[in-house]
Amino acid sequence: MDRLNFKVFQQFWAIAKSYWFGDEKWQARGLLLGVVLFLLAYTGLSVVLNNKRGVLISALSARDEPRFWQTVTIFIAVLVLYAPLLAGYRYLRDRLSLQWRRWLTNRFLENYFSNRAYYHLNTSNTEIDNPDQRIAEDVRSFTQESLTFLLVLVESVLSVIAFSGVLWGISQPLVFFLVLYALVGTIVTTVVFGKPLVRLNFEQLKKEADFRFSLVRIRENAEAIAFYRGEERESQQIQHRFLEVFDNVKRLLLWELNLNVLTNAYEFIPFVLPALVVAPAIFAGEMEVGKVTEAQGAFVRVFFSLNVVVARFQALTTFGAGINRLYTFAEFLEKPQDNQTVDAPDSLTEATIQTVAADRVAVEHLTLETPNHQRTLIENLSVELQAGQGLLVMGPSGCGKSSLLRAIAGLWNTGRGTILRPGPDQILFLPQRPYMVMGTLRDQLLYPNTHIQVDDQRLKQVLQQVNLADLDERFGGFETERDWAEVLSLGEQQRLTFARLLVNQPKYAILDEATSALDLDNEEKLYQHLQAIGTTFLSVGHRPNLANHHQQVLQLSQDKTWQIRQPLIFRQEQLELIELP
Known part of the structure; x- marks a missing residue:
């Protein structure tokens, strides 16, 4: 796996579909529906809060005290609802992630011990390394990140729908520019940074697991190493594995530096452009001052919703590497172990006891x-x-x-x-x-x-x-x-x-x-x-x-x-x- 492409989504769905269509599908779907409903309510209140922020500025600018206190009252009332909604959304999201992790971990463990797959994995010539990390860490990352990206996507869609209406009422050219700007940024980021970041993140997961495994081996074989006085040899080997981790992180940091330079410059425009667009109408007295704040808030929400790939690209590449590791592991476990042979000529594979x-x-x-x-x-x-x-x-x-x-x-x-x-x-x-x-x-x-x-x-x-x-x-x-x-x-x-x-x-x-x-x-x-x-x-x-x-x-x-x-x-x-x- 060396790029972020459609194959990643196929691998993701191959792992995920069993949970969402399996024996716990109704519980899973119920929790997901609850999360989406909380998210929908949270997004609606966000639109109200964004509007009231603009009204507060307009009331202060016009020195309209009754309007100001009325807006403050509404603002506080919305916040009373907003805080528990956000907390409830996060709780349900994490609870669903935990349920999914439990189910998926049990499934991997069942397949791992079924037909002695754990034994065949150790004795066969396979590139599947560190099954312990794949079950413990990659499964956890898969469930957590899957829900995070799914809900970020849902939130982005809701935000685009809700805040685009706000922007359309303020300035239609802003909406067209925003869509084009986000699309160009996503394409450039994916093409330039996709392949190297996915490859480096995949290697990082493997090298970190190898380093951790070498430390575990020292603990398990401490007495034998002490008898042999093998401290120098073991220390050199562990230091070598850590050096591989260190060198790969250095390369990863360099690519992340370039990505951050691009994204930081790219994400600066949304904070300035709305003010530039609505300024003439405000100077002409055709629009309240608070509309700048409202337009800027709506513009930023829509921009970052459309720009979700660029904003989370580093996390996406790490997630993609983890999906590949988990998919190849699941593929091995689901094969009939008793019939597996390793690098055997086709003429010999039929000879079995x-x-x-x-x-x-x-x-x-x-x-x-x-x-x-x-x-x-x-x-x-x-x-x-x-x-x-x-x-x-x-x-x-x-x-x-x-x-x-x-x-x-x-x-x-x-x-x-x-x-x-x-x-x-x-x-x-x-x-x-x-x-x-x-x-x-x-x-x-x-x-x-x-x-x-x-x-x-x-x-x-x-x-x-x-x-x-x-x-x-x-x-x-x-x-x-x-x-x-x-x-x-x-x-x-x-x-x-x-x-x-x-x-x-x-x-x-x-x-x-x-x-x-x-x-x-x-x-x-x-x-x-x-x-x-x-x-x-x-x-x-x-x-x-x-x-x-x-x-x-x-x-x-x-x-x-x-x-x-x-x-x-x-x-x-x-x-x-x-x-x-």
Whole structure:
């Protein structure tokens, strides 16, 4: 997007129409009607106030005291109505903006989490950066600025209609000159400043988001950076990103300077021209002095109403850049995520893994590829998890162990073959990196089924099973909220996530190096508890002793081949390799 054109309005309407024609359309339209009615009344009173300002000047000039006090009384009465009308207009406008933001944010969040779009966004080769900013900031800006510009446009139309009648009665040439003057100014401003300002504002939104994201990463990875003593490297990177923000703002300020010079000179004429036009009639005694004030007020209102594009051009270009960012994000979210491939040749896009609902977990003739189809990891794999037993997946780094889990979870579908699996409510995945949710200790234990009811005694029993017996007491109970990723060690986090298995007791469990930070004793106890609840599980790991807790071992190789091994034989081979000099 590099210019302010009709495409922007198409993108705007594509985002906006769902709210105004959706399930909350009557509430939205009702609020909008209320805002317009307030605006209509406010504009009418503005015409009356403008007229009475002129009458006040005329009364003073003619030394007509009764007329003066009569006008003051009317003026005060109008102001009594004017003030609450203006306040009510602004309240309804902001309330409608808030309602719209709530609805649109919920819609984006629903699409963001639907079909794991948030995951595909991070793993696909897309130019959509900083989705957090687009949901939090761009949605807010979209709703607020949309209403602002709409109501400014409505107010401008009402002002042109109301005050043009005033001007027409004073001087008809003023009306014709005004329309021509505003039209020329709008065309010149749009043609000269449109393209560069939209481009620079688009870049500014992106660079500000990148700078903020880099600061968030420091907070999230503070300990790792401290261990590496990476302060200098991180500081240089953040300073570099801020320098990009700084340089872009400098270019933006230069264009804004030129725009302000033009608009300031352009907007000076309306304050002088009305006096020049009506002066001869006043000097000839054909018109009251107050008509200068009335004509000037009406002329300024009509001029700035016709001149709305020039007056708000900088804000319009920023708004246009935000519309484009939000539109491309919405477009990505509304695509079927499961069928998306990235930079894949057309001949390969049809090769996808089929997932079939079943009461078991198995893969049949599975050939697994990376999402971009550039590399084949596993060829023609067929294996099934036996009910109540464990399958261990092992092999060298990069052979496709974790990728196999992604395919079973439905995160990857590039390749060929079939995956049979039950519904997601029957499988619990423990990823390699423990995930600590924002919430209470109870939420950590129940996740992802935080809605279920489990009494404290059962939770304490599970904590004892994973060797975290005093965890609730240490932090003040199960309703305590902490930044658990910060206050717990990696080993404690792994044991806590393992406790989720014991609380939820799923039919199937998939563990990706879920005990890599634990000692052998803790690891053995956890697997014993897992076997005791009868869960069928698949594990990925590197430690040979993991074979003791599984009934089968799937050994993957770098050459895409695989074989099923018996745990005892596999364990003996690994020990022999370790003992070799």
